[in-house]
Amino acid sequence: MxxxxxxxxxxxxxxxxxxxxxxxxxxxxxxxxxxxxxxxxxxxxxxxxxxxxxxxxxxxxxxxxxxxxxxxxxxxxxxxxxxxxxxxxxxxxxxxxxxxxxxxxxxxxxxxxxxxxxxxxxxxxxxxxxxxxxxxxxxxxxxxxxxxxxxxxxxxxxxxxxxxxxxxxxxxxxxxxxxxxxxxxxxxxxxxxxxxxxxxxxxxxxxxxxxxxxxxxxxxxxxxxxxxxxxxxxxxxxxxxxxxxxxxxxxxxxxxxDSIPLRDILEKAYNDYGPADEKYYLDNIKLRKSGRSELEEMKYLKGAKKIKRVSKSTGYEYKYSEGSMSFPDDLNKPGRTMLTSEATCNRSSHVVEDLYTGRIRYLTPEECELLNEFPAGWTNTGMPDRTRYFCMGNALxxxxxxxxxxxxxxxxxxxxxxxxxxxxxxxxx
Missing domain, CATH: 3.40.50.150 (Vaccinia Virus protein VP39)
Structure with missing residues (x-):
């Protein structure tokens, strides 16, 4: 040993x-x-x-x-x-x-x-x-x-x-x-x-x-x-x-x-834990400062866009461009890289169409654990959800x-x- x-x-x-x-x-x-x-x-x-x-x-x-x-x-x-x-x-x-x-x-x-x-x-x-x-x-x-x-x-x-x-x-x-x-x-x-x-x-x-x-x-x-x-x-x-x-x-x-598709992760989490809690669904979250709902905001963030920006140091004006991302994430592919900011309203967070409700939601902490091959529920030791996501974003x-x-x-x-x-x-x- x-x-x-x-x-x-x-x-x-x-x-x-x-x-x-x-x-x-x-x-x-x-x-x-x-x-x-x-x-x-x-x-x-x-x-x-x-x-x-x-x-x-x-x-x-x-x-x-x-x-x-x-x-x-x-x-x-x-x-x-x-x-x-x-x-x-x-x-x-x-x-x-x-x-x-x-x-x-x-x-x-x-x-x-x-x-x-x-x-x-x-x-x-x-x-x-x-x-x-x-x-x-x-x-x-x-x-x-x-x-x-x-x-x-x-x-x-x-x-x-x-x-x-x-x-x-x-x-x-x-x-x-x-x-x-x-x-x-x-x-x-x-x-x-x-x-x-x-x-x-x-x-x-x-x-x-x-x-x-x-x-x-x-x-x-x-x-x-x-x-x-x-x-x-x-x-x-x-x-x-x-x-x-x-x-x-x-x-x-x-x-x-062949890799494991995201769909398999959602199915395993459902079989072990049942339906995802309402708090993870984007259409269940109140309007943001932008005037859009969380669902509308995420759709915007994932989309292609060109944004006029000005350099703080030089004052130079330029256009910032970014391409579109899948919205929602493709369940037939493996998940993308998880970050510590997972399940917050940002471009990098996974958003999935729930297999059983058809509604759009974030990944649950258990699904994030499974994506890293941890046992589901591994970080359910009294830490808040936000910290559980943070731990999985840092994990291997x-x-x-x-x-x-x-x-x-x-x-x-x-x-x-x-x-x-x-x-x-x-x-x-």
Whole structure:
């Protein structure tokens, strides 16, 4: 059983996915929402997982050293500014921007040296910041390199691999350089790692040919992480590897499988919970300041439009245009990406035609949980609906983590087999 530390745990998506494989045990988890008096997400996590493992509701920057030794570190960390600079004493070290939580991850990695690390983030991480594209991700890669790890990453749309939501996220798998897996990866070409025998390809297959309109990236990171912060740029693709600072990145196309349509989610929620409450129907909501009903407002927001706007900084007048979106959402397709603002009157919220009344409504909290592959009712622990939607907008698709968990188990079984066969083999490596 692999021992796991879970950071930025939310309501436990990583844990649900990993422990469903019966190969992992979360021994320590941290969840802390700053500037929030009531810690709803932590309370949900603690209630659902009970006395299994240690649950910590404190600022990770204050308690990172309390994390025990473990095999796998996981977390969905915030996308922030990862820039670094020399310390005041010059060559004695570097300092990351204060409050950036990635540095707390690195402190744990450097102190506890887990064999594996699995992280999740929004895919714009690969391109940030806009004025120096790829800098932040390069700093991350260099940090792993300097800590003695290699890295593989992949942008994955959950719907491409059979799930009910078109949710695109970047997953980052780092592995210690003294593992059997690291030795095996070094023997492969970077193309082979991405397309066949790396971490992601066996569970998330891609077509053999790269997209020709995007050139492969084949580069080496600068040795000095401060130089990377100050001057390094890179156009990272949606898949890639880094070993010893050597970066290979390629735009790949998934071999798609049939996804779960939104209709199935609505049917399951109805079967388990019955009809949706009246409060979710748009025609049951009072008129807004615009003079339109909620139903009319959402129809307008989803429609194509050209709006005259004036730049606040320059006074320049321009036309802002946006295309139309399905109204209501197509029930024969997987759901769109959920945001934390789900079920509010904004363009990104899902609106569906109820299967049994024919009326237009928002998704219920239970339907949002099912879209992320959480058990329906998972966040029904006393938190208000608005917070339940917020938690699901921040969550990941549990089934993806289950698939990755099975892949880590395969890697670990190979590790044990090789070491049992020849205990000195890794030392020679």
């Amino acid at each position: 692999l021992q796991v530390v879970e950071l930025f745990a939310g309501v436990g998506g990583f844990r649900l996915g990993l422990e469903s494989t019966n190969g992992f045990e979360v021994v320590w988890a941290n969840q802390w929402e700053p500037a929030t008096k009531i810690q709803h997400a932590f309370d949900c996590y603690a209630k659902r997982f009970g006395d299994s493992g240690i649950h910590v509701n404190e600022d990770i920057s204050e308690v990172w050293n309390d994390a025990p030794q473990h095999d796998l570190l996981v977390g969905g960390f915030p996308c922030q500014d990862y820039s670094v600079a020399r310390t005041l004493s010059g060559e004695s070290g570097i300092q990351g921007k204060k409050g950036v939580l990635f540095w707390e991850i690195m402190k744990i990695i450097e102190d506890k040296s887990p064999r594996y690390v699995l992280l999740e983030n929004v895919d714009r991480l690969l391109k940030s910041p806009s004025q120096q594209r790829g800098r932040d991700f390069s700093i991350m890669l260099a940090s792993f390199r300097d800590a003695g790890y290699s890295v593989e990453w992949r942008v994955i749309n959950a719907a491409d691999y059979g799930f009910a939501q078109r949710r695109r996220r970047v997953f980052i798998f780092a592995y210690r350089n003294d593992t059997v897996f690291a030795r095996n990866q070094r023997s492969l070409s970077p193309e082979n790692r991405i397309h066949s025998n790396g971490f992601f390809a066996p569970k998330f297959p891609v077509h053999g040919e790269p997209l020709t309109k995007h050139k492969d990236v084949n580069n080496k990171l600068l040795n000095d992480i401060v130089d990377i912060s100050n001057q390094y740029k890179e156009n990272y693709r949606n898949a890639g590897t880094m070993i010893d600072g050597n970066v290979f990145s390629r735009e790949v196309t998934p071999i798609e499988v 698709v549990v089934g993806l983590i289950k698939m990755m968990g099975h892949r880590i188990i395969e890697i670990e079984e190979e590790e044990k087999r090789v070491i049992k066969k020849n205990p000195l083999q890794l030392e020679l490596f």
